[in-house]
Amino acid sequence: MALSITVRLRDGRYDAADLAAQMEWPPHPARLFCALLASAENEVDAPGYDADDAALRWLEQAGPPLVLAVPTHQVATSVRSGFVVTNVTKRSAGSTRWPGRTNGQSSRSGGLPTDDQVAFVWPDANADDGVLWRLSRLARRVPYFGRSTSSAEVDVRDEVIESRPSWVTYQPTRLGDPDALALRVPYPGYTDQLRAAYAQGERAWQMSRAVDYVLDDGGLAASGRAASRVADGPYQEMLVWPAEQGRVPIQGDRLLTVTDILRRAVLDRVADPVPPQVSGHGADGSAHVGYLPLLDVGHQHADGHLLGVAVALPGDLPEEDRIAVLRGLLGEEGEDPIRVLRAGTEGVFRLGDPAEPPKTWGLRPDRWMGQPAGARRWVSVTPMMLDRYPGRKDPAEVLADGFVTAGYPRPESVTVLEAPLVRGAVRLPRRGTVPEGRPRRPFVHCRVEFPTRVRGPVIAGALRYLGCGLFVPEVPDARH
Numbered sequence: 001m002a003l004s005i006t007v008r009l010r011d012g013r014y015d016a017a018d019l020a021a022q023m024e025w026p027p028h029p030a031r032l033f034c035a036l037l038a039s040a041e042n043e044v045d046a047p048g049y050d051a052d053d054a055a056l057r058w059l060e061q062a063g064p065p066l067v068l069a070v071p072t073h074q075v076a077t078s079v080r081s082g083f084v085v086t087n088v089t090k091r092s093a094g095s096t097r098w099p100g101r102t103n104g105q106s107s108r109s110g111g112l113p114t115d116d117q118v119a120f121v122w123p124d125a126n127a128d129d130g131v132l133w134r135l136s137r138l139a140r141r142v143p144y145f146g147r148s149t150s151s152a153e154v155d156v157r158d159e160v161i162e163s164r165p166s167w168v169t170y171q172p173t174r175l176g177d178p179d180a181l182a183l184r185v186p187y188p189g190y191t192d193q194l195r196a197a198y199a200q201g202e203r204a205w206q207m208s209r210a211v212d213y214v215l216d217d218g219g220l221a222a223s224g225r226a227a228s229r230v231a232d233g234p235y236q237e238m239l240v241w242p243a244e245q246g247r248v249p250i251q252g253d254r255l256l257t258v259t260d261i262l263r264r265a266v267l268d269r270v271a272d273p274v275p276p277q278v279s280g281h282g283a284d285g286s287a288h289v290g291y292l293p294l295l296d297v298g299h300q301h302a303d304g305h306l307l308g309v310a311v312a313l314p315g316d317l318p319e320e321d322r323i324a325v326l327r328g329l330l331g332e333e334g335e336d337p338i339r340v341l342r343a344g345t346e347g348v349f350r351l352g353d354p355a356e357p358p359k360t361w362g363l364r365p366d367r368w369m370g371q372p373a374g375a376r377r378w379v380s381v382t383p384m385m386l387d388r389y390p391g392r393k394d395p396a397e398v399l400a401d402g403f404v405t406a407g408y409p410r411p412e413s414v415t416v417l418e419a420p421l422v423r424g425a426v427r428l429p430r431r432g433t434v435p436e437g438r439p440r441r442p443f444v445h446c447r448v449e450f451p452t453r454v455r456g457p458v459i460a461g462a463l464r465y466l467g468c469g470l471f472v473p474e475v476p477d478a479r480h
Helices: 029-038 049-060 129-140 190-199 222-227 252-269 319-330 365-369 395-406
Strands: 003-009 066-069 075-089 101-113 117-122 152-157 168-172 181-185 209-216 230-232 235-242 290-295 306-314 340-342 348-350 375-380 413-417 443-455 471-473
Touching: 003 129, 029 049, 029 129, 029 152, 029 181, 029 190, 049 129, 049 190, 129 152, 181 365, 235 290, 235 319, 235 365, 252 290, 252 306, 252 319, 252 340, 290 365, 306 319, 395 413, 395 443
Parallel strands: 230 443
Antiparallel strands: 003 117, 003 152, 066 117, 066 168, 075 101, 168 209, 181 209, 235 306, 290 306, 340 348, 375 443, 375 471, 413 443
16 A cells, blocks of 8 residues: 645646745655645544544654655746735835835745646555545645645545656665755654644744755656756765854854864864864865855844854765764764864854754755755855966956865956955954964955756865855846
8 A cells, every 4th residue: 555645726827935945846745735734623622633633643653754846947036026915014114005004025936837636645654544544534624835826636546656758766875975965854743843833923844854865857857957967076975064043143254263163173083094184184075074154044033143053064075084073073873973163263163053954045965055956156154265367367266266276166257355245244353363384365256157056065266175165056146
């Protein structure tokens, strides 16, 4: 026996976005679960409450499903923009219809797939007739999928449905797969978490947990991928630590202090002999482990404070060295991760649990890696130190050389910027924080465009291994 839940987008559009307001595709399994929960009886004394609750609790424990949908390159992005009335009141401002109420611009991202159907499949599910009947009842009551502007029809079957010619399969994969993308999924206890969030006025995504998925297209999407090949950067894995909550935020201009201490902590915990790509000694021609500041950037209220830190592992790191690094980062059994960074006169930086699901977009690896499709245009959020003085040479050429040196394709264009483009980006490191013995060359911000999509993280320049010259994919202000 199996379980398949098919969603037909009545209007051919899927209105949903990730935490960075970019189009979400493929649809996340957690979206389906939330739609079913919203259609269930949620009053404890309602006649159907127990049956609906039992069906949802069975589904939350069924594991991550396969997701069958068209590949991303067959989904057109749609962004709707307009002005809406807000709940903020001011004496001196207001809309013409609601005196005293302010209005503001709102943009909503969505997708227009070439096939209006998506399926979620649990091949090994074994639900009894009561659960199947109740899930079917909930499915019939679902009015929309994603936002209320994408109406939907949902169908439940106790079999593995036949794949449509246009579909590819997104399936769960191992942690750290370089081709993976993170999809939010149901998990045991998800029903209680969502109900508690609703009662407390919190967002559903705050309760989410993500699982890595990989595309298994069986060759169906080869022609589309050939038109938009993705070049792997030197890094294929990022481990993320959030900053501990409840403490004074660390300002982004202190990035070099934090990443240098993080590097020292890793060196202290990795068993001898320390691999050359970790120590930086004897690894000429290979990328070193990168220590990255994850900053609050790229949204309306971004202020550039430190959300957390990440350690980026090179793709060519030998497996035995990778295991040694992971043991140093997380402990021998993965239960003793780095949690404290001692900075001498600078104080103590405390980190949260790296195993906790990220609560903000800036703490998700795909925010910095551009997964799974990568990006052609990237823009700096920390300043890039030139590898050498340009002399009479165009600084853009020196910067382009720096990307090649760092292990990326040679850019088609590099634009030197007078100031950072991304809200919250660090203009310059704090005075006196460049580590002793490091070069002193000009810092610049820039925008770069590669000839093909590049999967990040993208870091370049003389201090790239300490997080200077860190880039994010550039998000265009689309209005169609």
